[in-house]
Amino acid sequence: MITGQTAAESEMLEIRCLLNYIFETSGYDLRNYAYASLRQRLKAAAFSARAGSIAEFHQIIRGDGKALQQLLSSIATGVTGLFRDPDFYAAVRKKVVPILRTYPSIDIWHAGCATGEEVYSMAILLKEEGLYDKCRLYATDMNESMLQKAHSGVFSSSLLQHYNDNYQKSGGKETLSLYFRRREQECCFSESLKKRIVFGQHNLVTDSSFKEFQLIACRNVMIYFNKQLQERVFRLLHESLCSFGVLGLGRGETLKFSKIEEFYEPLDARQKLYRRLT
Amino acid sequence: MDFKIVVAGTSLGGLKAITALLSALPENFSLPLVVIQHREYASGELLKGLLQKVTCLPVQEVEDKDAILPGRIYLAPPDYHLLIDRGEFALSIDDPVTFARPSVDVAFDSAAASYGQGVLAVILTGAGRDGAAGAASIEAFGGVVLVQDPSSAEAKSMPQAAIAATKAAHVLPLAEIISFLHQNCCLGGQPQHV
Structure with a gap:
């Protein structure tokens, strides 16, 4: 059985690996983004691509350039509004x-x-x-x-x-x-x-x-x-x-x-x- | 049990439960306690003021990148998601999750990914189902979930959803949640095996 700590660590490795791939193929460097919020966005993107894990999502992105573009624009998306605050x-x-x-x-x-x-x-x-x-x-x-x-x-x-x-x-x-x-x-x-x-x-x-x-x-x-x-x-x-x-x-x-x-x-x-x- | 952080979630009506919880914490409470309560943008620093009156532990509204330190009470600021990011906090203005920002799900899930087995999560009274997915996430990463017994909660749906989403959550009345914290999160407390 995988314990909680190693589950968190292996997820982090999968995310690092994905970020390296994104940097090498698109030039977008997300490696110094805040980990927790980036992880959440990646997980949401993986979920909508019906991937069960970040590693699986990585495979999808490797085979589909469009999926990478979609991911990049979802990460760049800022939520804002008129006279926010x-x-x-x-x-x-x-x-x-x-x-x-x-x-x-x-x-x-x-x-x-x-x-x-x-x-x-x-x-x-x-x-x-x-x-x-x-x-x-x-x-x-x-x-x-x-x-x-x-x-x-x-x-x-x-x-x-x-x-x-x-x-x-x-x-x-x-x-x-x-x-x-x-x-x-x-x-x-x-x-x-x-x-x-x-x-x-x-x-x-x-x-x-x-x-x-x-x-x-x-x-x-x-x-x-x-x-x-x-x-x-x-x-x-x-x-x-x-x-x-x-x-x-x-x-x-x-x-x-x-x-x-x-x-x-x-x-x-x-x-x-x-x-x-x- | 060797906890590193306590995360507690409740909705708008949870002030009474949060106040009861904080006022019962002793001076030697030795973990960071993060409170995620749904609230209005306009609530400003009101909540902080109210809660500081009932506890001797320092209460603060989180700012981005604040360090997570033991013996302190941290409040999620209104209209931001609060994330736990290995030793420090991160904020986000991503879309509301289950209609909430701050979302208990988002905070719990990030706590699980950061502290794994070291997370003690508490779901208190609340409406809606925010926190259920987050509680499941905490279990999956090896943490422990306490849920306020719905029969003693003012609003039952949040506790009920969390119970349904988890496999081994401890369903306890508020007084027993408090004694659990005394036994497991205080210096010199007697660890209780669960």
């Missing part, structure tokens, strides 16, 4: 907007933007604060198909009520419907909201800094990385932020394990807004 946007309005007002022009980076809901949320907020026209928002992700969805600015009408709630809780000043056109089952953000957003492909794991920003939002992206990879990304974000610029993380994320922490002070500790000191 309304308190974060309320804090941005109250504490970050006054800082942004002091700049003649403002560059903002949404690193790991997934399907773009958060960058549209930021764009709406900036419009209502009268800052939009002097901002440029860069929204990047490693996944091409998600970027396309982000760029299209289309979301399902079924989400409207939830999004409206979030918008109100975040301190929205108008009505959300001002910013999109509804076509039956779909809504599409207006061109006037999109015009200053630039979408582009960027991989936080392998690419380097490309510009200096006054505000960087990288929310719920790094939770999927291990500490070593997180440190690389923190360094990259730090290099991309101007002195006295603001860094926004997800509510469950923290700077406390990074070496860059000493260069920051919390602007809002609960909402994970940090200001670079030098």
Whole structure:
């Protein structure tokens, strides 16, 4: 009989083996992703491919290039929503907007933007604060198909009520419907909201800094990385932020394990807004 | 039994049971105790405050990559999955599992994969069936599952689903779950063989 400990160990070996294969064939390096959440995603993907184990799933992927692509996009998929964590946007309005007002022009980076809901949320907020026209928002992700969805600015009408709630809780000043056109089952953000957003492909794991920003939002992206990879990304974000610029993380994320922490002070500790000191 | 971690799951109505459990833990409770309770995004740090009032053990809401240390109570933050990742925590915003985020299934399964036989899992009162698959996973990896006796639970479906999904879960009233923890998870406690 296989005991629990060896079952866990053999599963880990199977996962390592699969990750090596993925890296060799696709160039995507998932080996420094957080093990527990990656394992869960791999197990879910194996389950939907009707594989009984990771090893069996590995065999399926070896024989079917499409299955590998499917797996990669399921791993790259970020779940997000308009004004996700309304308190974060309320804090941005109250504490970050006054800082942004002091700049003649403002560059903002949404690193790991997934399907773009958060960058549209930021764009709406900036419009209502009268800052939009002097901002440029860069929204990047490693996944091409998600970027396309982000760029299209289309979301399902079924989400409207939830999004409206979030918008109100975040301190929205108008009505959300001002910013999109509804076509039956779909809504599409207006061109006037999109015009200053630039979408582009960027991989936080392998690419380097490309510009200096006054505000960087990288929310719920790094939770999927291990500490070593997180440190690389923190360094990259730090290099991309101007002195006295603001860094926004997800509510469950923290700077406390990074070496860059000493260069920051919390602007809002609960909402994970940090200001670079030098 | 040589446990390394205790994971406890309950749904929205489980506050009373969790409070009773924590308030009964002695100072020499020597394992990390992870609480996964379904709750609203808006609950903020309220739960932490409430629970800290009933125990002398430090209570904290988990942040990504926090180390898992003995003698501490860890709470799953709202609207994230909490995963146990060999000595530290990991968070995820993957889709809800069995309608829940945090999901007891996700946390239990990750605990099983990290600590195998060293996991003691507790399913308390709750609605729905979250935790059942996770409890089965804990058994498969060699851990031990305690389930609150449905007849003494305020909401029975979560305990019932966990009992149905497992082969050897110990079905106990809350008071006996507490004495099990006293005997098996405290420094100087008398190990009880099960």
